[in-house]
Amino acid sequence: MVGVGVSASILDFAARRMGKPESARTGMGGQVAGDPYELIHSLVLGHGRRVASMAFELAGASGLDRRRCALLAEAAYLHDLGKLDLPASILFKVGALTSAERLALQIHPASGYRFVNRFAARMRIDCSVIASVCLHHHEQWDGSGYPLGLAGSSIPREAQIVALADVFDALVSGRSYKPAWPRPEALLAIGDDAGKRFNPELVAPFLELAADPLFGCALEPIGGCTLDFALDAVASRAFVSSLLLSRH
Numbered sequence: 124m125v126g127v128g129v130s131a132s133i134l135d136f137a138a139r140r141m142g143k144p145e146s147a148r149t150g151m152g153g154q155v156a157g158d159p160y161e162l163i164h165s166l167v168l169g170h171g172r173r174v175a176s177m178a179f180e181l182a183g184a185s186g187l188d189r190r191r192c193a194l195l196a197e198a199a200y201l202h203d204l205g206k207l208d209l210p211a212s213i214l215f216k217v218g219a220l221t222s223a224e225r226l227a228l229q230i231h232p233a234s235g236y237r238f239v240n241r242f243a244a245r246m247r248i249d250c251s252v253i254a255s256v257c258l259h260h261h262e263q264w265d266g267s268g269y270p271l272g273l274a275g276s277s278i279p280r281e282a283q284i285v286a287l288a289d290v291f292d293a294l295v296s297g298r299s300y301k302p303a304w305p306r307p308e309a310l311l312a313i314g315d316d317a318g319k320r321f322n323p324e325l326v327a328p329f330l331e332l333a334a335d336p337l338f339g340c341a342l343e344p345i346g347g348c349t350l351d352f353a354l355d356a357v358a359s360r361a362f363v364s365s366l367l368l369s370r371h
């Protein structure tokens with residue numbers, strides 16, 4: 124069984140594990156304070172949804188079939204799951220991280236990978252695409268990324284796509300340590316990194332898609348990035364576009 128539509132179950136699994144005493148945990152949510160559901164939602168709703176929506180559309184534009192696009196959207200939604208293993212002092216720090224904190228942050232791809240694989244083994248389902256995206260979404264085309272320093276086509280295609288959407292959304296979003304970049308500047312930065320940080324074959328279709336200011340807008344509330352969500356994300360964007368056009 125392939126795990127399309129499993130993200131809600133994975134998040135629930137994570138929240139329940141985080142709610143257990145330290146001694147009962149086997150990997151996820153070691154030091155985070157507060158309601159685990161709230162924390163999870165703050166991580167994935169918003170950034171995770173936008174990255175999922177953008178990755179779904181870019182995957183379609185780059186020739187992946189619909190089922191693979193939906194799997195990818197699910198993986199994109201959960202790409203930062205491993206951050207649940209970080210202490211709140213790093214996760215919610217206002218201001219720049221120290222070098223030690225940055226090193227700790229770089230563990231999150233491996234944490235997410237291990238957690239998704241544990242979930243998959245427990246549930247006996249194939250979550251290999253989600254696990255792979257969790258592990259490789261910070262690899263860079265020129266080999267300068269982490270955790271494995273993979274380069275070029277040795278980086279799984281799904282992770283290449285999520286990396287683009289992830290960086291673009293981070294640039295155009297305000298963070299505690301930086302203001303949101305204007306969209307044109309962010310698009311220039313993405314273009315400059317073609318062949319360095321990103322697969323140049325993906326950058327061109329990404330820039331075309333991102334010229335639409337509604338790119339990445341998944342409007343409907345979701346309880347998990349299901350196949351329906353991935354498909355609806357595109358449909359809702361087209362719907363809003365048509366509404367806007369009808370006003371002119």
Ligand SMILES: [Fe+2]
Nearest residue numbers: 202203231260
């Ligand atoms: Fe990440």
